[in-house]
Amino acid sequence: MPALDKKRILVADDTLPMRVMLQDVLTEAGYDVVTAGDGEEGWKLIQSGTHFDLVILDLLMPRMTGFDILERLKAESPGQCKVLVITGIFKSHKEIVRLKSLGACGYITKSALVDEILFRVNQVFYIGHENTRKFPRLLMSVPVSYRIKGAQFSNYTSNFSAGGAFIRTIDPAPIREQIDMVIKIPGMEGAIEAAGRVVWTNEYETYRRKSCLPGMGIEFLEINPLSQKILSEFISEKLVNEPVWLT
The missing domain is CATH 3.40.50.2300 (Response regulator)
Structure with missing residues (x-):
């Protein structure tokens, strides 16, 4: 500062x-x-x-x-x-x-x-880095598969929201990298499909020094309206019945 x-x-x-x-x-x-x-x-x-x-x-x-x-x-x-x-x-x-x-x-x-x-x-x-987080994040580990530059990966989230997700991985993609995701919500048929980009990362060395989970934060750029509705309703229900989330 x-x-x-x-x-x-x-x-x-x-x-x-x-x-x-x-x-x-x-x-x-x-x-x-x-x-x-x-x-x-x-x-x-x-x-x-x-x-x-x-x-x-x-x-x-x-x-x-x-x-x-x-x-x-x-x-x-x-x-x-x-x-x-x-x-x-x-x-x-x-x-x-x-x-x-x-x-x-x-x-x-x-x-x-x-x-x-x-x-x-x-x-x-900091000018240009306003506090723009709009959605509460639900602390939940669910399966997620994603594609980056044609390569396919599978991991788990540590949290997700109606606007994005944090994917646990010791090898995060670079910031601004485009990513296509499929998130499987427990108890629901089908899956949530979204296109997004990497907006921040925790490298493995950061995890070792500060006890931060290694991985990458993803911002959704495109998500179909039905998937958005399902995701928002699921999170809203969890907020009321199982309020285990962070911003």
Whole structure:
């Protein structure tokens, strides 16, 4: 991160280990970090006149929830600061829609790895790399076959969404490589077919150093409407009944 423009981040979370972890990780990455132990303390800091470039906000806190703070910001100080929500789980996708309507610029989960957290925070600040993730990802390993430049491969996902998937592999394709995929959803006839491209990778050496799963993140570029509908409905049902997903 550029040293000439050190960003100040407020972390509001009532869980001490999470608060300390975020403070340590973000401070080491070059950010100026201030912490609050609950929602009310966080709101007082926001209203204190101190400028925060980003607020990382836990949704479930005593005295004031994350939703309470977002609603007050929208009503009293729209555009004052960017807010990235951190949470355990959502009850349904409707809460994600609500976050967006209240002005949150994105969300991460408390189960996210360190590099995922830093990636999401950096996206907020770097021009041209906005936080554009639109869909929650379902943590589920399902069979996937894919073709790259005529070569056929078979592996498993570690997660997928209505907009893409992460394929586990120790030999990921280069970023921007085109890929044709067939994903088999358990309990469903047929399969999901989609064309996409590689948008990020975790190399095997990264996995060994940081405990990040080796593989590649795929963005869907083309998917037929029926497959899109089936995939979206399957994920929405899982979000309600088995909320084991991350952003």
